Amino acid sequence: MSVNHQCSYDSGRRGNARRGLGSLGIVLGVTAFAALLLSFTVVAEVPGAIPPQGAHDGKDVAQPIEFPHNIHADVNKINCMYCHTYARRSKVAGIPPTSKCMGCHSVIATDKPRIKKLTEYWENREPPPWNKVHDVPDYVHFTHEKHLKRFVFDNDALPTENVSEVCAFCHGEVKTMTVAHKTKPLNMGFCKRCHEANHGPFDCWQCHK
Amino acid sequence: MSLRNLLENWGDYRKGREQGGHHKYEHMWGMAIDLNLCIGCNACSVACYAENNLAVVGKEKFEKGHALHWMRVERYWDEPNLGEARVSEYQVHGASFVPTNCQNCNAATCEPVCPVAATYHTPDGLNAQVYNRCIGSRYCSNNCPYRLRYFNFWSYYESSWPAPLHMQLNPDLTVRDKGVMEKCTFCVQRIRAAKDKAKMENRVVAEGGVVNVGDQPFKVAPGRAKVQDMEFQTACQQTCPTSAISFGDMLNPDSQVSKLWRSHQVELGKTSQKKPNPELRGYRLLEELNTDPRVMFLERVREV
Numbered sequence: 001m002s003v004n005h006q007c008s009y010d011s012g013r014r015g016n017a018r019r020g021l022g023s024l025g026i027v028l029g030v031t032a033f034a035a036l037l038l039s040f041t042v043v044a045e046v047p048g049a050i051p052p053q054g055a056h057d058g059k060d061v062a063q064p065i066e067f068p069h070n071i072h073a074d075v076n077k078i079n080c081m082y083c084h085t086y087a088r089r090s091k092v093a094g095i096p097p098t099s100k101c102m103g104c105h106s107v108i109a110t111d112k113p114r115i116k117k118l119t120e121y122w123e124n125r126e127p128p129p130w131n132k133v134h135d136v137p138d139y140v141h142f143t144h145e146k147h148l149k150r151f152v153f154d155n156d157a158l159p160t161e162n163v164s165e166v167c168a169f170c171h172g173e174v175k176t177m178t179v180a181h182k183t184k185p186l187n188m189g190f191c192k193r194c195h196e197a198n199h200g201p202f203d204c205w206q207c208h209k
Numbered sequence: 210m211s212l213r214n215l216l217e218n219w220g221d222y223r224k225g226r227e228q229g230g231h232h233k234y235e236h237m238w239g240m241a242i243d244l245n246l247c248i249g250c251n252a253c254s255v256a257c258y259a260e261n262n263l264a265v266v267g268k269e270k271f272e273k274g275h276a277l278h279w280m281r282v283e284r285y286w287d288e289p290n291l292g293e294a295r296v297s298e299y300q301v302h303g304a305s306f307v308p309t310n311c312q313n314c315n316a317a318t319c320e321p322v323c324p325v326a327a328t329y330h331t332p333d334g335l336n337a338q339v340y341n342r343c344i345g346s347r348y349c350s351n352n353c354p355y356r357l358r359y360f361n362f363w364s365y366y367e368s369s370w371p372a373p374l375h376m377q378l379n380p381d382l383t384v385r386d387k388g389v390m391e392k393c394t395f396c397v398q399r400i401r402a403a404k405d406k407a408k409m410e411n412r413v414v415a416e417g418g419v420v421n422v423g424d425q426p427f428k429v430a431p432g433r434a435k436v437q438d439m440e441f442q443t444a445c446q447q448t449c450p451t452s453a454i455s456f457g458d459m460l461n462p463d464s465q466v467s468k469l470w471r472s473h474q475v476e477l478g479k480t481s482q483k484k485p486n487p488e489l490r491g492y493r494l495l496e497e498l499n500t501d502p503r504v505m506f507l508e509r510v511r512e513v
Binding site: 137138140141143145146149196203204205206208209 | 213329330332333335337339340341342380381383384397398401405408409
C-alpha cells in the first residue's frame with residue numbers, strides 16, 4: 001500500500017499558519033513540505049497491514065538532551081523495544097530508566113558532550129526531564145501492547161527485528177530524526193481510517209474512556 | 210457504528226428483539242444486589258467516588274441536586290410509625306436500603322433521545338456514555354426514569370482535587386468537565402482491562418452464534434474475549450462488606466450472576482416477574498416501564 005495523502009483539514013491548517021509568517025515562513029514551509037514528501041517515499045511495507053494515512057507537522061519539542069534516535073536505531077540498528085521495553089506489555093511504550101542508558105554509556109562514547117550531560121544526571125541521581133512528544137488526549141484509551149500483538153507478534157510475516165516499521169505507522173520515521181518529532185496527526189480520523197482498513201474495533205467505548 | 214456496518218447489517222437492524230436484536234453481543238454484563246444483605250453502609254458509594262474520579266460537590270450544591278454519586282444508597286422507611294419518637298430527621302427502625310447505580314437497561318430510554326449519539330449500547334451490552342461527544346443537552350437525564358444520570362453543572366477539578374489530591378485520580382478514565390453528563394459505567398475501565406488481558410493471553414471464543422438468556426436469544430460475535438467469572442470486580446462489589454453485590458457476564462450460564470437470576474426466576478425482557486414459587490425473591494426497578502434493566506434486586510416484593 002503506497003497511497004499516502006494528506007487529509008484536507010490538515011493541509012488547510014498548515015496553510016493558514018504559513019500565511020502569517022512571511023517569507024521566512026514560506027522557506028520553512030517549503031522545507032517542511034519537502035521533508036514530508038521524503039517521509040512519504042521511505043514508508044516501508046509491512047505485510048498483513050495497511051498503514052494509516054495522514055500527515056502532520058508538529059511543533060519541535062525541546063528535550064534536556066538532544067537524544068539522537070538516528071544513531072541508535074538507524075546506524076546501530078538497535079530495536080525500538082530494547083529501550084521502550086514497556087510497549088510490548090503495557091499501555092505505554094515508556095521512557096527507559098537512566099540506568100538503561102548508563103548500561104551502555106558508562107563505557108561507550110563517554111567523551112561526547114551529550115553523554116557527559118547524561119552522566120551528570122546519573123551521578124546527581126535524577127532522571128532527565130524528558131518532554132512528551134506523542135500524546136493523546138485524556139479521553140483516549142490506547143494500548144501499545146495490543147497494537148504490537150496485532151501487527152508484530154501475531155504477524156508471522158514480519159520479523160520482530162523490523163518492528164520499527166510498525167512503530168513508524170504512528171510515530172513517523174523516528175530513525176531519521178534526532179529527538180522525536182510528531183509527523184502523524186494522531187487524531188480520531190487518523191485512528192479510524194486505520195481501524196477501518198485493518199478491521200480493528202469500531203466501537204466508541206473501545207477507545208474513548 | 211460506521212455507515213459500512215449499517216449498510217451491511219441493515220437486515221439485522223430491522224429485526225426485533227425476539228430474533229436476537231440488532232447487536233452482536235460480546236458480553237452482557239449484569240448485576241444482582243441482595244437487599245437482605247445490604248446494611249446501608251454506603252461503602253459502595255465511597256468506593257465508586259474513589260474509582261471513578263467523582264467530584265465531591267459540597268453541601269450547598271448537593272442540596273441543589275448537583276451531586277455526582279453514581280452509586281447512591283436510597284433509604285425507605287416501610288413502617289413510619291415504628292420505634293421511638295422522632296428525635297431527629299431520621300428514625301431508628303424500619304429502614305431498608307436500595308443501592309442504585311445505572312441499571313444499564315437493555316431497552317434504555319436515555320439512548321434514543323441523545324441528539325449526538327453520545328450514549329449508545331455497546332457490544333458488551335453496556336449503556337455507554339462518551340464524554341467527549343456529549344454536548345450536555347440533558348435529554349437523557351430527563352428521560353431516565355431512575356434519575357441515575359448526573360450532570361456536571363460546574364467544573365470541579367480544582368475545587369474537588371486541590372493539589373496534591375489530584376494525584377489520587379484514576380488515570381484509566383477521564384475527569385469530566387463542566388457541561389457533560391455522566392453515569393455509572395459498570396467500571397468499564399476494569400472490564401476493558403480484563404478483556405485486554407484475555408485477548409493478550411489469547412483467551413478468545415472463536416465461534417459466534419446465539420446464546421439464550423432465559424427464553425431470550427442473543428446473537429454473539431465471534432472472536433470475543435473469554436473473561437472468566439470473577440476475574441475482575443466492580444469497585445462497589447469489591448468494597449461491599451457483606452458481598453451483597455454480584456457482577457458478571459449474563460451470557461455465561463455458569464457465572465454467579467446468571468445463576469442468581471436463574472435461581473430466583475428473574476428474566477430479561479419481561480415487564481413483571483411472575484414467579485410460580487412465592488418464596489423466591491428478585492425484582493427489577495420499574496420494570497413495568499419496559500426498560501428491561503440488567504440490575505436485579507433480591508428482596509421479596511411486599512405490600513406496605
